[in-house]
Amino acid sequence: MTESRGLVLIVEDERHISDVQRLYLTREGFGVHVEADGAAGLAAARRMHPVAIVLDIGLPGMDGIAFCRALRDAGDWTPVLLVTARGEEADRILGLELGADDYLTKPFSPRELVARVKTVLRRAAGPPGAPPGSTGRLSVDPVSRTVRRDGEPVELTATEFNLLSHLLRHTGQVFTREQLLAQVWGYPGYRDTRMVDVFVSQVRAKLGDASPIRTVRGVGYSATAPGP
The missing domain is CATH 1.10.10.10 (Winged helix-like DNA-binding domain superfamily/Winged helix DNA-binding domain)
Incomplete structure (x- = not known):
């Protein structure tokens, strides 16, 4: 059995998208939990402590921007990968300014999603070599x-x-x-x-x-x- 890479939380209200994301991340050895709205996703993040969060901006109720703001305001620096529509550039920039680590624009390849998740986790682990004290x-x-x-x-x-x-x-x-x-x-x-x-x-x-x-x-x- 392949050792788990950790739990990824997906917050996405479109079931067909989250199903594909779950499939590809699971294949790569990640545990996956899915929530369909922002408030439930935020509660899951606080309860489950995932290694990374794949967060759609256009969520019902609490949207991805409010989610990211609440997460960072609480001192939670779990890596966040935003998922945005093409017309959401302003929201995408705002999400980065609020502390998101990266973003993907729909439509995207599920393989690219997996690669981006792996990359934000490598960045969270830190680059080789020590910076000045x-x-x-x-x-x-x-x-x-x-x-x-x-x-x-x-x-x-x-x-x-x-x-x-x-x-x-x-x-x-x-x-x-x-x-x-x-x-x-x-x-x-x-x-x-x-x-x-x-x-x-x-x-x-x-x-x-x-x-x-x-x-x-x-x-x-x-x-x-x-x-x-």
Whole structure:
């Protein structure tokens, strides 16, 4: 028997979609639990502590945006993969700003869904190599995956932490958005570079003027070298 990869919670109100998602994730060794509305899904997340959540935005009752906000406000940083319709770009960006880790746009291949779930779990486990213990006013702990600014804890999602850590491990090096998508997200050749900008913005907002991330106009992003 294949060892379980952990429980994935699917929150999706379209039965034919959730059935396919369940089938493919189960084949890959994941346990799967499905809920059809946001409130029940949120209760299940709190009760079952899944390793990842596949979350549709267009849910009855509590939609995916409210779900994500409630989850993060409660300090739950379980990786969330948003599922959106093509016309929901604004909601998709808002979901990322609220702490979602990734998204898929309908229609999508169930194999891509499985690949994305595996990828967000790898990111949650952390990249190889340890980031600096401190840089200027920041303290970064690679073991607990925590960040402190001036001694105060800063809550970062797994993806935000990995982005910051990657840039800090290569201070002074400039990365294009495409390079960051390949090296942090694990999506070589992915075209939607807007996601990088959203996550950089989120990290900067949380770190304030202690953020080491700098924009290199016309190229991408870099991190400044550690200061005193």
